[in-house]
Amino acid sequence: MSEHRIAITLKDNAAIPVPGHQTLRIGDTVVYVTDPPNLQFRVEFPASPFARSAQVIKDSTPHRVIREGKFECRCFITPKNGKEVGWRPDAPQSGGEHDVKP
Numbered sequence: 250m251s252e253h254r255i256a257i258t259l260k261d262n263a264a265i266p267v268p269g270h271q272t273l274r275i276g277d278t279v280v281y282v283t284d285p286p287n288l289q290f291r292v293e294f295p296a297s298p299f300a301r302s303a304q305v306i307k308d309s310t311p312h313r314v315i316r317e318g319k320f321e322c323r324c325f326i327t328p329k330n331g332k333e334v335g336w337r338p339d340a341p342q343s344g345g346e347h348d349v350k351p
Contacts, residue, residue, distance in 0.1 A: 250276040252311060255345075257292065257324050258284040264326035264335040266292070269345035273298065278311040279347075289327040293336075294320055298349045320347045 251274070256267045273279065279299075283290050292306045298320045299312045306312060323344045325335030336343040 250274070250278070252278045252280060254280050254282060256282050256284040257290045257326050259288065259326050259328055259334070262334050263340055264290065264324040264343045266322065266324050266343075266345040269342075271345065271347050273314050273347055273349045275314055275317060275349060275351055277314045279314065280309055280311050281306055282309050283326055288329075289333075291325045291335075293323045293325070296320055298347050314347075314349055317349050317351055320349065321345075322347060 253271060253273060255271060258265045258267050281290065281292055294304050297304045298314050298316045300315060303312050321344060323336035325333055327333045
Protein backbone atom coordinates (compact mmCIF):
# COMPACT_ATOMS: atom_id res chain seq x y z
CA MET A 250 0.00 0.00 0.00
CA SER A 251 1.21 3.46 -0.91
CA GLU A 252 0.62 7.00 0.24
CA HIS A 253 -0.03 9.48 -2.56
CA ARG A 254 0.31 13.24 -2.32
CA ILE A 255 -1.82 15.44 -4.55
CA ALA A 256 -1.09 19.16 -4.59
CA ILE A 257 -3.99 21.50 -5.32
CA THR A 258 -2.02 24.12 -7.22
CA LEU A 259 -3.11 27.72 -7.69
CA LYS A 260 -2.34 28.68 -11.30
CA ASP A 261 -3.94 31.25 -13.59
CA ASN A 262 -7.17 31.52 -11.58
CA ALA A 263 -7.54 27.74 -11.37
CA ALA A 264 -7.11 25.03 -8.71
CA ILE A 265 -5.20 22.36 -10.61
CA PRO A 266 -4.59 18.97 -8.97
CA VAL A 267 -1.03 17.73 -9.54
CA PRO A 268 -0.96 15.01 -10.68
CA GLY A 269 -4.37 15.41 -12.34
CA HIS A 270 -4.81 11.73 -13.12
CA GLN A 271 -3.85 9.42 -10.28
CA THR A 272 -3.79 5.61 -10.40
CA LEU A 273 -4.48 4.19 -6.94
CA ARG A 274 -5.08 0.80 -5.36
CA ILE A 275 -7.59 -0.16 -2.70
CA GLY A 276 -5.88 0.34 0.66
CA ASP A 277 -3.68 3.23 -0.53
CA THR A 278 -3.95 6.58 1.21
CA VAL A 279 -4.17 10.03 -0.34
CA VAL A 280 -3.07 13.30 1.23
CA TYR A 281 -4.12 16.61 -0.32
CA VAL A 282 -1.98 19.72 0.14
CA THR A 283 -1.88 23.15 -1.48
CA ASP A 284 0.75 24.89 -3.59
CA PRO A 285 1.43 27.50 -2.35
CA PRO A 286 1.22 25.88 1.08
CA ASN A 287 -1.33 26.43 3.83
CA LEU A 288 -4.24 27.76 1.76
CA GLN A 289 -7.85 26.71 2.28
CA PHE A 290 -9.02 24.13 -0.25
CA ARG A 291 -11.64 21.55 -0.94
CA VAL A 292 -11.85 18.53 -3.19
CA GLU A 293 -15.35 17.36 -4.12
CA PHE A 294 -16.32 13.93 -5.41
CA PRO A 295 -19.75 13.24 -6.95
CA ALA A 296 -18.94 9.64 -5.92
CA SER A 297 -15.99 9.14 -3.57
CA PRO A 298 -13.28 6.46 -3.60
CA PHE A 299 -13.09 7.06 0.16
CA ALA A 300 -15.69 6.72 2.94
CA ARG A 301 -19.07 8.30 2.26
CA SER A 302 -18.20 11.04 4.72
CA ALA A 303 -15.28 11.98 2.45
CA GLN A 304 -17.24 13.28 -0.55
CA VAL A 305 -15.87 16.72 0.33
CA ILE A 306 -12.31 16.87 1.63
CA LYS A 307 -10.99 20.07 3.24
CA ASP A 308 -7.94 18.85 5.15
CA SER A 309 -4.54 17.25 4.71
CA THR A 310 -5.17 14.13 6.75
CA PRO A 311 -4.61 10.79 4.98
CA HIS A 312 -7.74 9.33 3.39
CA ARG A 313 -7.85 5.57 2.75
CA VAL A 314 -9.08 4.36 -0.65
CA ILE A 315 -11.88 1.80 -0.21
CA ARG A 316 -13.68 1.65 -3.61
CA GLU A 317 -12.58 0.46 -7.04
CA GLY A 318 -13.44 2.48 -10.16
CA LYS A 319 -12.87 5.86 -11.79
CA PHE A 320 -13.73 8.88 -9.66
CA GLU A 321 -13.87 12.46 -10.89
CA CYS A 322 -12.81 15.19 -8.50
CA ARG A 323 -13.43 18.92 -8.56
CA CYS A 324 -10.88 21.14 -6.85
CA PHE A 325 -11.18 24.57 -5.26
CA ILE A 326 -8.59 26.79 -3.54
CA THR A 327 -8.83 30.10 -1.72
CA PRO A 328 -5.82 32.38 -2.30
CA LYS A 329 -4.76 35.09 0.14
CA ASN A 330 -7.26 37.55 -1.40
CA GLY A 331 -10.10 35.34 -0.07
CA LYS A 332 -11.81 34.78 -3.45
CA GLU A 333 -12.19 31.05 -4.05
CA VAL A 334 -11.28 29.71 -7.50
CA GLY A 335 -11.85 26.26 -8.87
CA TRP A 336 -13.82 23.88 -11.01
CA ARG A 337 -16.57 25.15 -13.30
CA PRO A 338 -17.97 23.62 -16.49
CA ASP A 339 -15.86 26.14 -18.44
CA ALA A 340 -12.78 25.49 -16.21
CA PRO A 341 -12.37 21.69 -16.17
CA GLN A 342 -8.61 21.95 -15.53
CA SER A 343 -9.58 22.44 -11.87
CA GLY A 344 -10.46 18.78 -11.68
CA GLY A 345 -9.01 15.36 -12.20
CA GLU A 346 -9.61 11.65 -11.94
CA HIS A 347 -8.69 8.97 -9.45
CA ASP A 348 -8.49 5.59 -11.16
CA VAL A 349 -8.69 2.94 -8.42
CA LYS A 350 -7.54 -0.60 -9.21
CA PRO A 351 -8.09 -3.67 -7.00
